[in-house]
Each structure stands twice: as C-alpha cells, then as structure tokens.
Amino acid sequence: MTSGAVRRVQSGSPWEESFGFARAVAAGDRVLVAGTTSFRGSVLHGEGDPYEQAKAAFTGALEAIAEFGLGPESVIRTRMYLSHARDVDEVGRAHKELFDRLRPASTLVVVEGFVDPRILVEVELEAFRG
Secondary structure (H helix, E strand, C coil): CCCCCEEEECCCCHHHHHHCCCCEEEECCEEEEEEECCEECCEECCCCCHHHHHHHHHHHHHHHHHCCCCCHHHEEEEEEEECCHHHHHHHHHHHHHHHCCCCCEEEEEECCCCCCCCCCEEEEEEEECC
C-alpha cells in the first residue's frame, strides 16, 4: 500500500507484477477492484464450473475491499465478464447469493476469451466508502 490520497493493495496475482497493476485502488470515496478471476496463486478454483468460479472471483474481489475496511454492503457496482453465454444463469445465481439484498448496479457481458482458456468468469467491483 502507498500513503496519501490514493492507496493500492496487491493480492499476489502473478499478473499484477508482470503487467504492473494493483488488485484494488482507493481514491477519495471510491474503491475500484481490478478484474478478478478464481485463481489463487497458480491454482484455478472451480475449473469447468462457472458458478464456483464466479463465487471464488467475487470472494477474491471482496477480500480486496476488506483491505480498506469495507464489506459487501459498500459495493455499488459489479461487472461480470463471461466466456460463454450459456453460463449466464450460473454466474447470475452466484451474484444473487452475494448481492441480492444489496442490489448494486451491474453489468454482464460475454467476451471472446481470457488469458487462460480455463477461466470462465472474471469480475470487477466498485465500492463506496463515503
């Protein structure tokens, strides 16, 4: 983390180091969480299962905002990227389990693919800490 008006946290993802980005950045009242998958280190959790990958990815993103003392109730926006339209219902089910009572603004898009073809889901969060 750095001091000052902008703070950053790292999760240990190998891509953070090789690409030069932070898992989450807090600036003012906002905390932005970068694209998060179900990878923990070199292990992909929920391989072949979009529901499990979504849960693991959201858990990783929520762990990042926890570094700033925030919980799920602070999430105001979610983004979900899927490699297959067939997975919409399963990823939506995982999202609903976490955010149903909170109702953040949300976007879901289908993309051509990810850096590792086993990744089915990538998520982003935006939280408010006002």
